[in-house]
Amino acid sequence: SLGSVPAGPPDAIIGLTDAYNSSTAPHKVNVGVGAYRDDSGKPYVLPVVKVAEARVIEKGLNKEYAGIAGIAGFVDRSLEFAYGKNSDTLKSGRVKGVQTLSGTGGLRIWGEFWKKFGGDGILLPDPSWGNHTPIFKNSGLNVETYRYFDYENSKLNIDGMLEDLSKASPTCVLLHACAHNPTGCDPDMGQWKAVSDVIKEAGHYTFFDCAYQGFASGDAEKDAASIRMFVEEGHDMALVQSYSKNFGLYGERVGCLSVVGSDADNAANIVSQLKICIRPNYSNPPVHGARIVEEVLSDAALEQDFRDQCKEMSERIILMRSLLRSTLEGLGSEKDWSHITSQIGMFCYSGLNPEQVDRLREEFDIFCTRDGRISMAGVTQGNVEHISSSIHEVTK
Numbered sequence: 001s002l003g004s005v006p007a008g009p010p011d012a013i014i015g016l017t018d019a020y021n022s023s024t025a026p027h028k029v030n031v032g033v034g035a036y037r038d039d040s041g042k043p044y045v046l047p048v049v050k051v052a053e054a055r056v057i058e059k060g061l062n063k064e065y066a067g068i069a070g071i072a073g074f075v076d077r078s079l080e081f082a083y084g085k086n087s088d089t090l091k092s093g094r095v096k097g098v099q100t101l102s103g104t105g106g107l108r109i110w111g112e113f114w115k116k117f118g119g120d121g122i123l124l125p126d127p128s129w130g131n132h133t134p135i136f137k138n139s140g141l142n143v144e145t146y147r148y149f150d151y152e153n154s155k156l157n158i159d160g161m162l163e164d165l166s167k168a169s170p171t172c173v174l175l176h177a178c179a180h181n182p183t184g185c186d187p188d189m190g191q192w193k194a195v196s197d198v199i200k201e202a203g204h205y206t207f208f209d210c211a212y213q214g215f216a217s218g219d220a221e222k223d224a225a226s227i228r229m230f231v232e233e234g235h236d237m238a239l240v241q242s243y244s245k246n247f248g249l250y251g252e253r254v255g256c257l258s259v260v261g262s263d264a265d266n267a268a269n270i271v272s273q274l275k276i277c278i279r280p281n282y283s284n285p286p287v288h289g290a291r292i293v294e295e296v297l298s299d300a301a302l303e304q305d306f307r308d309q310c311k312e313m314s315e316r317i318i319l320m321r322s323l324l325r326s327t328l329e330g331l332g333s334e335k336d337w338s339h340i341t342s343q344i345g346m347f348c349y350s351g352l353n354p355e356q357v358d359r360l361r362e363e364f365d366i367f368c369t370r371d372g373r374i375s376m377a378g379v380t381q382g383n384v385e386h387i388s389s390s391i392h393e394v395t396k
Ligand code: PMP
Pocket: 034, 101, 102, 103, 104, 105, 129, 176, 181, 209, 210, 211, 241, 242, 243, 244, 250, 255
C-alpha cells in the first residue's frame, strides 16, 4: 500500500512562488523564479509572439503528432539561430537535432543518451542551475563539479576552472553558453578559448546549455559566440537550447537538442539514438510553441521584431541592475555592490547568506532562493526602493 508515502519537500524555486502567492503583504516581491516581468511586475508576452501565434492559428493546421524528433522546420531554424545562418559546419550537414520539452527535457534526454553511449558521469560548474544535478542523477549519471565561481571575490574562478578541467579524466563537461545561472558570470572570449584548449587536451566532450540566447546581452549573435567558437575550434559537441526566456514561451515548453557530429552520418546516427531515448519518455513533443518559434524565425521582419523585443527585455534588466546598485549605494550601504552591474543575464548572485535571505522573506516579504540569487526580472522602478532598503537592512 502507499499509505506510508511521506510528504516531499517543496521545490526550492517553485516552492518560493507558492509562498509568495500565499503572502498577503501588499509590498511583497517575488525575485525567486527566473521569469521576466515588465516594469509593472506583470508577466509579459512578446508582441511578436502574439503576431506569430495568430498566423499559426490562421493556418488552421491539424493536431496530428509531430514525429519523435518534433517539427523539422523548427529544428532547422533553431540550428541556424544557435550556430549561425552562415555556419559552414551547419551547411555541411554535421549538425543535427531534435525538438525537446524545452531546456529541461533536452538536458534529460542528453543525460540518458550520454549514460548509454558516452560514460557514467558529467561535470557541472560549481555552482550551477539547481535542477542540473537531479536531472543528471535521474539519468543515471554520477554528477561531479569543477570550480567555477570565486565566492570570496564574486567573480569567475578561471584558474580553478581550467585546473579542474585539465585534471579530470575524459567526461562530458557542461558549460553555460551565456548568462551563467545563477552567478551571471561568463568567461570572456580569451577565457573561452583557454577552456576550449583545456577541454580538447583533456579529451572531454562539450555539452552547452543555452537558456538565455539574446536575453543575456540583447544580441543573440553575441550570446552564441561561445558555441560558435567551439564549433570553429573543431569540437564534437552537443547543445541544448531553451526558448523559455528569450521568446517568453515558458509554459509552451519549446527547446532543441543538437549535436555536431564528426560527419553527417555520425550526427544522423546520434539523432537516431536520441529518438530512441525520447520515444519511451514522452513519445513526441508538443507542437504549438515550436510552430510559433518556427514562424518567427522563418520571416525576416518577424525575426527582427523578435530581436528588438528581446533586446528591450534585456535592457530593462540592465537598467534595473544599475538602479538597484545605485539605490543601495545611495542608502549608504558600505558593501561592494559592483557585481550587481558586472553580472549579466536574469540573475544577480547577490552574496546574501541564507540567514539574510530568510530575514528578507520574514521581515520584508521579499522572496528569493537561499543561495542569495535574485531574479532581476522581478525588480521594477516601483519596488526597487523597497528591495534596496530591505537588503541594506539585512546586510548592515
Ligand atoms: N538551463 C538553465 C541554465 C536554466 O537557467 C534554465 C531555466 N531556468 C533551463 C536550463 C531550463 O528551462 P526550461 O526547461 O524552461 O527551458
